[in-house]
Amino acid sequence: MDESEILLELLKAYSPSGSETAGVDAFVAVARRLGYATRIDPAGNGIASLGRGDPEILFLGHIDTVPGELPVRLEPDRIYGRGACDAKGPLAAALAAGVGGPETGRWTIVAAVGEETDSRGARYLAEQPAPRAVIAGEPNRWDGIAIGYKGMLHRVVTVTAPRRHGSSPDPTAAERAIDYLRRFEAAVGPRSATGFRHLTWKLLGLRTDPRTDVDAVRIDLDLRLPPGVRPETVDARLPPLPEGSAWAPDLGIEAWETSRTSAVVRALDQGIRSVGGIPTLWRKGGTSDVNLVAPRWGVPAAVYGPGDPHLDHTVEESVDRLELGRSVAVLRAALARLAAELAEPPAHSS
Secondary structure, three states: OOHHHHHHHHHHOOOEOOOOHHHHHHHHHHHHHOOOEEEEOOOOOEEEEEEOOOOEEEEEEEOOEOOOOOOOEEOOOEEEOOOOOOOHHHHHHHHHHHOOOOOOOEEEEEEEOOOOOOOHHHHHHHOOOOOOEEEEEOOOOOOEEEEEEOEEEEEEEEEEEOOOOOOOOOOOHHHHHHHHHHHHHHHHOOOOOOOOOOOEEEEEEEEEOOOOOOEEEEEEEEEEEOOOOOHHHHHHHOOOOOOOOOEOOOOOEOOEEOOOOOHHHHHHHHHHHHOOOOOEEEEEOOOOOHHHHHHHHOOOEEEEOOOOHHHOOOOOOEEEHHHHHHHHHHHHHHHHHHHHHHHOOOOOOO
16 A cells, blocks of 8 residues: 555544544555554554564554544645645555554554544553653644644633623623733733744634523633743633623643754755655744653654645645645655664763
8 A cells, every 4th residue: 555545544534533443444454464563552642663673663643633524636746635734645645654563662653533633542652651752643744843832721711691681781691702812912922922932822713602591601712821921820820700600621732843953854864855845844833742752752743744834624625635744754764764873872072
């Protein structure tokens, strides 16, 4: 199987967050056909490995997608389907890149569950023994390497008010919600802020909550945190909620950033150059599973994968077949370089 055939098999198994079983089963089946040893861990992650011993280099992809099934379609230059970019394309490239096995150590690929929602797969993985290095699979183009992802704080609250006649002077739940959003913006900063080094936020939803006994409006806020800004610090800045309201339970994720000289970044850089590309380093406004595992494990990491990130979550989600093939060559070269480097004994001063 080549990388296009692998990706098609993964795309045919629709696997939105929370319903990933078909996707994990497809990943495991394809990996076995390619010669990988496979298993499914207690969190539901699909795991495939080639080689043995040290160093273990782990490719952390995710098999779940956002909701919204799309027709799977193979064209001469592109492959279409939900997850083609985010992030079954990177998983397909990683599986193809490992075929034949690493000359040194072990190549482990994880098809994690829940990345688009609660990252339950990565949270479980972070508690397991650490590999020697991590490449996280997200679309950054075949010649791009991500060295930073923002953190995230998701907050949902339902604002209520007693039901009154429309002529009553008392504020409605909608008016209370709008007042809170004004105070929220004054405390957190303007919605127009941009950039990796700034806290940014978006109002994901503002809608009535259909109840018969109370007037209620649900506010859904998404905050993206720059390096050095912890979720609990942001929480402390938020204005008091209207009386009778409380945040729904949620977990924050801190930002992640690595040096451009880390072992993984250097290996991917050389891999891209070996295919004739000029590497571009990205710091992204999104959040990924690498934010959870790399700091916990304390190992070098970077993010790499084929695909145009602007197509993530859209009805046009697809990946260029030439780009997919180039990313396989990049990963194969980077894996060989990284495994050889990490296998070398540390230098001792006399």
